[in-house]
Every structure is written in structure tokens, then in C-alpha cells.
Amino acid sequence: MASFKIEGGHKLSGTITPQGAKNEVLQILCAVLLTPEKVVVNNVPDIIDVNKLIFILGELGVKVEKLTSNSYAFQADEINLKYLESVDFKRDGSSLRGSIMIVGPLLARFGKGYIPRPGGDKIGRRRLDTHFEGFIRLGAKFRYNKEEHFYGVEADELQGTEMLLDEASVTGTANILMASVLAKGTTKIYNAACEPYIQQLCKMLNSMGAKISGVGSNLLTIKGVEHLGGCEHTVLPDMIEIGSWIGVAVMTRSELTIKDVSWENLGQIPNVFRKLGITLEKKGDDIYIPKQESYQIQNYIDGSVLTVADAPWPGFTPDLLSIVLVIATQAKGTVLIHQKMFESRLFFVDKLIDMGAKVILCDPHRATVIGMNFESSLKATKMTSPDIRAGISLLIAALSAKGTSIINNIEQIDRGYENIEARLKSIGAKIERIND
Structure with a gap:
């Protein structure tokens, strides 16, 4: 069983081309x-x-x-x-x-x-x-x-x-x-x-x-x-991987360009990230994410707390709610994450809480995230990847955290992400695969 060793807290930069969906x-x-x-x-x-x-x-x-x-x-x-x-x-x-x-x-x-x-x-x-x-x-x-x-x-x-x-x-x-x-x-x-x-x-x-x-x-x-x-x-570019690279850029406060994303097939994804306060620029068929030291979650017009929920297309994909949850831990503001489709997908938040995130797991389907606005960074820790999407979310959290984190059971991440450590290294990440 292999593991990732991640030295977090480093700024990244460069260009990434998403894999096939x-x-x-x-x-x-x-x-x-x-x-x-x-x-x-x-x-x-x-x-x-x-x-x-x-x-x-x-x-x-x-x-x-x-x-x-x-x-x-x-x-x-x-x-x-x-x-x-x-x-x-x-x-x-x-x-x-x-x-x-x-x-x-x-x-x-x-x-x-x-x-x-x-x-x-x-x-x-x-x-x-x-x-x-x-x-x-x-x-x-x-x-x-x-x-x-x-x-x-x-x-x-x-x-x-x-x-x-x-x-x-x-x-x-x-x-x-x-x-x-x-x-x-x-x-x-x-x-x-x-x-x-x-x-x-x-x-x-x-x-x-x-x-x-x-x-x-x-x-x-x-x-x-x-x-x-x-x-x-x-095959189209993978919209879930595109959302994951947005998460990498935001959580490491880095500048990143994601190439050839097929904008017309992204649906609600750009809008949801923008509601979290994230700046995304459309350059041709690319997404450009500038370096952002802070991002503020938008409330609804009446001032109530934003809810991000999954729904069948053209609603927001459930596969990106884990990424949104991690991003929200360092936003300014509060958001309710409502995972309607799968009752076990939010159970990885205990690992984020161990890292210092302020998350309240309301029930198997809902979690409230109180963002820390990077005033208190996540702490490095040792954790295990329970599934593909939670695994990449924990990897993103580890890239943001100060210190060295270990993620076990990374075969779960390999199930959905092609050559992820080499691609992260190409934009400056400090990550190493350890084969037990």
C-alpha cells in the first residue's frame, strides 16, 4: 500500500492540462x-x-x-x-x-x-x-x-x-x-x-x-x-479534475492556468466557485486563476448563509462537494454544504477537524464550515484516503497545511487521477510517493 508525503505551505505556479473524463x-x-x-x-x-x-x-x-x-x-x-x-x-x-x-x-x-x-x-x-x-x-x-x-x-x-x-x-x-x-x-x-x-x-x-x-x-x-x-x-476533459485543480490553486494561494477545459460543459462549476469568492477568468478555452490571498463567501441577497448542494445536471456535481468543503475552510465567511446523494461522503471531515478546520457535521448529509480566512492555517497530520474525492480533498488540504503530512491508501486517489504527484511537482508542489 502506497502513501503520499506532502510538505505543505508552498506557493505553486504554472499550467495544467486536465485528463480525460x-x-x-x-x-x-x-x-x-x-x-x-x-x-x-x-x-x-x-x-x-x-x-x-x-x-x-x-x-x-x-x-x-x-x-x-x-x-x-x-x-x-x-x-x-x-x-x-x-x-x-x-x-x-x-x-x-x-x-x-x-x-x-x-x-x-x-x-x-x-x-x-x-x-x-x-x-x-x-x-x-x-x-x-x-x-x-x-x-x-x-x-x-x-x-x-x-x-x-x-x-x-x-x-x-x-x-x-x-x-x-x-x-x-x-x-x-x-x-x-x-x-x-x-x-x-x-x-x-x-x-x-x-x-x-x-x-x-x-x-x-x-x-x-x-x-x-x-x-x-x-x-x-x-x-x-x-x-x-x-473524451471530454474531466470537469471533476478541473475543479480539483481550482482547489489546489486557491488553497495554496497560487497562480494557475488550466488549459482546454471545455467551458461550455462546465455547467454550474464556475458559478459555485465564484460564490465562494474565488476569481476565475475565462481566457479562450482556459481557466486562469490569479493568486488570491483572501476570498469571501457570498451570502444570499437577504443576508442568510450560502448553501452549496448537489443536484442532477445542470445542478452542481456531487463529486466536487468535498473540494468545495476544503476550500471553504480557509474562506472568509460561513457556508452550509448539503450532500444529498450519498450519506457517507462527508465523513472525511473528521480528518479536516484534526487539521484545525472549523467544521460542524450536522448529520450524514450536511456540514457547516466556518472559514478561517487563512488567519489560522491547517496543521499537517497523518491520514487515510477513504475514497477518490475525499482523497484528493485531503491532498489539497495537505498542500495548504504547514508541515509534512502523510496520506495513506492513495490507491483511492490513483483510481481517478492520472500521475497526480508528477503533475503537482511540475507546478512546484513538494510531494513524494512512498511505496510500503
Whole structure:
């Protein structure tokens, strides 16, 4: 198990280019199973979760060719369906939550899809009902082995239908969408997620020959086609990583430029950071963050305390609430963080309190942060990363803190952030990876 050793309190400067979007690429890679033709995917981040999915695709029989450090060619013309019922798959699939999205494409193309109960971050209840209820609506039969925690769906033919999703699940929408493109007839998905990642998946599928309309809205209409062809697709920059670099700049009071951020796909992110008092400048498609010695949280017009809450797109992404919480510890003012979606994601605040932050954990979903305006800096400490987003938030806190901090279990950070220590070093951070 590896650790990071961080010497905090140093000013940083320079330019960072964000990696490809983790949450998009996991969907895109599953979509290659829908066609026997070659699919090229560019801007693929070199991170643990993505590499695990590429490995699973290879074990399924997908031909994988690495074209450059971040580009791959995939061809799913000789799929080994027996792997789905193997002990190896039960082990491999259970280690990655994103593996759930292979079920829709396999069901659409081969009439069956199986998955062990997937892993991922331990951030609270993350149910799969939306996925399987959608497959059942399309005509699939569902089975579940309680002893082995193994899910399966099978169908001789999927039939288009209308469905209202019980929640606007991004992965659920993606999975049902991929199952629908080869179904017979027309499918309408109401309350569909409409994040940029879903829009990108729709654009990719349409370029392969699918007929999807309503892209960008919460009503997707899919006219089934008999087959899909190959394509080339480029993954968007990762909006969560962009928000993380904003956090790095702000907490270290540094000047930083984030390149090629795809401003039109950032949604509420710039606005939320500005409400925290942070100066962000749009320069072309870049974000420029000037050195800021202080930033003040805006109250509402009536003077009441600002609340930052997550919501389905175009609301604020839950994946950045941990970053916002850390930034708020050194702001001037008070903010209420309301994490609606996951009941365990705020439990890392005890580590920030150990560092000297003034945070009141009201309940599993809400925390009040009283900013210290850099008048009392965070103290270095030893801590453990519980999940990807809490891990990067603790790393940002450590970069701000005076003294040397140790973060254990950094494999959690590696799951979502490509080569993070080298990129931090390139802008002046004092960070070292220690392999136990």
C-alpha cells in the first residue's frame, strides 16, 4: 500500500492540462461492445479504474490496441461470453463499479448480460434498481443469485418501450440507452440524466449509426437499429479534475492556468466557485486563476448563509462537494454544504477537524464550515484516503497545511487521477510517493 508525503505551505505556479473524463470514458469503453467494427477512443486517462475496465474488455475477447499513451483502438468481433460466468469475472467485475455498464451493450447485442455486485467508493448506498428495472421494461428477464451476489438479464429480443426512471441516474441512463439502441421499435426514456457525459455517449452512438434524439434533455427518444458500425471518439476533459485543480490553486494561494477545459460543459462549476469568492477568468478555452490571498463567501441577497448542494445536471456535481468543503475552510465567511446523494461522503471531515478546520457535521448529509480566512492555517497530520474525492480533498488540504503530512491508501486517489504527484511537482508542489 502506497502513501503520499506532502510538505505543505508552498506557493505553486504554472499550467495544467486536465485528463480525460473518468465518468465519460467508463461509458464509452462499454459502448465498444455494441459493434464488431473497430472503435478508436482518444483522451483516455491512465488511471486505475479505466485500466481495470480495459482489462475486463480484453478478457471478454475485445481486441485492444494502444495507439498512443492516451488513445486506444477496440474491436469486439470475437466476444468470449463464457468469461461472464467464470470465477475470474466474478473477481474482476466486483472490483469496479463502472463494470455494471457492460450489461446493457451485452444484453442488446448478445441477448444476455451478467455482473457481480460491483465495487467502487464506499460513500453510501448506491443501488442498481434503475438499471435492471429499465432492462426489464425492455423485455429482459432478471435473475439474482443472493449467495454469490451475481446479477443477470436475458432476452431473445428487446422491444422498445416508454419508461420513467425513478432517479436521473447517469450510469443507469447510459446502460439503458446502450441496451435500447439495438432494440426493436422506439424507446422513450423520461427523467434521463443529461450530463455532458451522457450527451457525449449519445453523440458517439449516433456516429455509429444509432438514432437518438433529445440529446441534452431529460427525454431521450431512441429508434432501434439492426446494427452499429465503428467510429472515432474523443473524451471530454474531466470537469471533476478541473475543479480539483481550482482547489489546489486557491488553497495554496497560487497562480494557475488550466488549459482546454471545455467551458461550455462546465455547467454550474464556475458559478459555485465564484460564490465562494474565488476569481476565475475565462481566457479562450482556459481557466486562469490569479493568486488570491483572501476570498469571501457570498451570502444570499437577504443576508442568510450560502448553501452549496448537489443536484442532477445542470445542478452542481456531487463529486466536487468535498473540494468545495476544503476550500471553504480557509474562506472568509460561513457556508452550509448539503450532500444529498450519498450519506457517507462527508465523513472525511473528521480528518479536516484534526487539521484545525472549523467544521460542524450536522448529520450524514450536511456540514457547516466556518472559514478561517487563512488567519489560522491547517496543521499537517497523518491520514487515510477513504475514497477518490475525499482523497484528493485531503491532498489539497495537505498542500495548504504547514508541515509534512502523510496520506495513506492513495490507491483511492490513483483510481481517478492520472500521475497526480508528477503533475503537482511540475507546478512546484513538494510531494513524494512512498511505496510500503
